[in-house]
Amino acid sequence: MKEYRYECFSFLMLIGGILASHFEQSWFAAEHVRLIWYLIAILPVGLPVLKEALESLKEKDFANEFMLMSLAAIGAFIIGQYPEGVAIMLFYAVGEKLQDNAVDKARDNIRALLDMRPQTASVLREGELQIVTPAEVQIGETIEIKVGERVPLDGTLQNESVLMNTAALTGESVPRFFKQSEEVLAGMIPSDRIIHLIVNRSADQSVLSRVLKMVEEAAERKAPTEVFMRKIARIYTPVVMGIALLIMALPFCYSLLQPTFSYVFAEWLYKALVFLVIACPCALVVSIPLGYFGGIGAASRRGILFKGGNYLDAITKIDTVVFDKTGTLTTGKFKLDKVIGIVAEEEVLQYIVSAESQSNHPMAKAVIEYARQENIPILPVEFSREMAGYGLETKINGQQIMVGNYRLLDKFHITYPIELRSIPESLILCARDQQYIGYVVLVDELKEDAHQAILDLKKLGVRQIEILSGDKDALVQSIARKLGIDKAYGNLLPSGKVEHLEALKQEGRQVAFVGDGINDAPVLALSDVGVAMGALGSDVAIETADVVIQNDHPSQLATAIKIGKYTRRIVWQNITFAFVVKIIILILGTGGLATLWEAVFADSGVALLAICNAMRIGKLLK
Structure with missing residues (x-):
């Protein structure tokens, strides 16, 4: 409640003034007393809005919600409608606070990620651990992370294995198993042992830093609906101000032509103010970007x-x-299932393993992992050329070794058993000096x-x-x-x-x-x-x-x-609701049936409801 202290003060003053008038308190009957009372009530919530309006005037921006609210409140005070003037500023101020709180709530996930970046790192230098900032750690240095501590930098795991909490980056609560030489990312937490990493990225280039930057920049990329409404608002606001001016001016001009028509300035100013407040696009300007920002926040909490x-x-x-x-x-994690060859299977496998040691393809990694487990020696590769979508052409022990798919062998006009094409599993075929010698079968679940x-x-x-x-x-x-x-x-x-x-x-x-x-x-x-x-x-x-x-x-x-x-539905709910309410109150206002109180609801009240609706996005997905 502390952050709403000014709004609470203005609200209590407003209610106190209304009650004093209702019960006809003698001390409150004098006009100057009422004026001073409501001026004190409006200052805490009105001064920030007036300041923004003046800043906009300096920038030659005459058409914005700050100007509309300021003109409406000042006009209400000019014609003696003090409570309505206070209400305009009060509800607008509350709406702005709720908007800020809603944006802060949508940013919680981003701030949580920011908090996940450790301020220190334990780096191993000259046989001793030194506590430094992550920015001071160089690529290639070794860092130590204890159980429960957050990894400060991206690096390659030196331990044989470890269970890592990856929730900061993936949104998954189940720990993930990492093996030696796999990459561990900043923000993850070791669950079962102290680990050592060789740093492979600087602090500002870590995956966590790039993700944070991407999410923060996402709010700047506007949706077509949001861009359209902002363009409309730039035209809409000056048009509204012009119409409000005409509401006052046209009856006056008519009274000059028709002396029987009685023109009362205060009455037509009041109607113009009602129109001005009703037509203010606050609900649209506030709730639409908030809806999209809420959607981005809800998605990022789920690792999207x-x-x-x-x-x-x-x-x-x-x-x-x-x-x-x-x-x-x-899964993309292949396992070697079997080896078939027209020469010794060990020879076929050794050629394939040696050639694939030059590739980063998932199938190559599976073959190399199998070779490591089975202690199959890798032969020196004298030459290697990788052809995307085909495979590898290599030279081993002075022999040309071709390792890849059917397209590779077809490309080099190497014949192989045609029945291999009917095998559904993934195969790596091998040819030596233009002669097919066998293949391995890999399975991917x-x-x-x-x-x-x-x-x-x-x-x-x-x-x-x-x-x-x-x-x-x-x-x-x-x-x-x-x-x-x-x-x-x-x-x-x-x-x-x-x-x-x-x-x-x-x-x-x-x-x-x-x-x-x-x-x-x-x-x-x-x-x-x-x-x-x-x-x-x-x-x-x-x-x-x-x-x-x-x-x-x-x-x-x-x-x-x-x-x-969900995001699009809520955005359009807000747009529809805002327009429907405003049109109804405008029609009532044209007939003289709507007061400034209805106008305040049509503007600030609708904005408050739209903000609350936008905040539902995260709850709808639970």
Whole structure:
């Protein structure tokens, strides 16, 4: 209540004055006493508004809500309607405070993230731990984090394994298991042991810092509805002021032409003030941006980062969702299942492992992990060339070793058993000196919530769901059948995905593409809404995608659409409610049936209700 002390004082003074008039107190009968009483009542809430109005005048901005409120309150005092003048400023001041509180509440998630950035880091230097600020730690240095402490900087895990609380970044309450050499991000908390990290990013470039910057900048990207209403307000406000002036001037001019018409200045000024207060666009100017900001805040609390209110709007219009497969619908963590060769299987596997040691592809990582567990030696690679969408051409022990998919062997005119094409699992084929020698089989499991993700999207009215993948078509079709997806396309190069997306857009589709944010940057940029899935460590994802889902759950896409729809619904509820109430009171005011009290409700009262409605977004999603 302390922050509302000025408003409480003005409210008590207003009620006291109204009661004194109602009970006809003799000491309150004198006009100068009433004027002084209500001046004291209005000063605490009115002076800040008058100050803003004067500042606007200095900037040659004559048409804003501060000017409207100031003119209405001053006019009310001129004609002796002191309580109404105080009420105008009081309700406006309360509305502004509620707006500030609502914005602060929407910012709670961001402030919480800011609080999660530790102020110190324990860095190992010359065999001793030194306590320094994160900004002082250099890339490549080793830091220590105790159980329960927040990680201050992004780094590579040196321990064999650790359970980490990742709620700050992903919104997930269940701890996540990390293995040696995996990246641990600032804001996470070790749950079971002291850990050591080798720092790989500076403090200002950490994923947490980039996420914070992105969320804070999101409020600056306006939704089309918000931009439109702001443009209208710039025209609307001066028009309202002009009409209010005409309400006073036209009857006066008419009285000059018709002497029988009695013109009473106070009466027509009162009507002009009623119109001025009713027509003030406060409810729209305040509640619409607050609604979008609330939507962005509600989404970020759930680990979904919208890069602007415009994308909250755009995601509600999506009728087609296109998924990448690996790492999006599937875990992306391949396991080596078996090795088949026309030469010794150990030889085939060693060639594949050695060649794949030059690649960062998820399938390559699976093969290398298997080799590490089975102690398979990696041969020196004399030359390596990676071909996106095909595989690797390498030179090992003076021999040309080709490792990749069917397209790679076809490209180099290497023959292989045609029946391999009918195997649905992922294969890595190997050829030595232009001769096919065998392959390995890798399996990639569906994510736990993949089925639910597709069901939820269909319930939300998404008409078409597709899969586009570089994997072979048999595997992609198998995944599509399991998930109940009608259209799926495999064997696509990045350029093929772009062509397919362009064809969908030419059909008039509103397309959301969901990918890992690294290999799919072109299609993420081309889609109406690009969604990066589980891509916290990817600069490309944060730069290219419009929405970043911070965990690996495809079902979060449906949540993102729901948040967009809730936000849009509440924004339009506020717009409709504000206009309907204002039109009703304007009609009553034109007939002389509405007083300044009704006008105050039509403006400040509606604004208060609109603010309260905008604050419901987070509650609707619980």
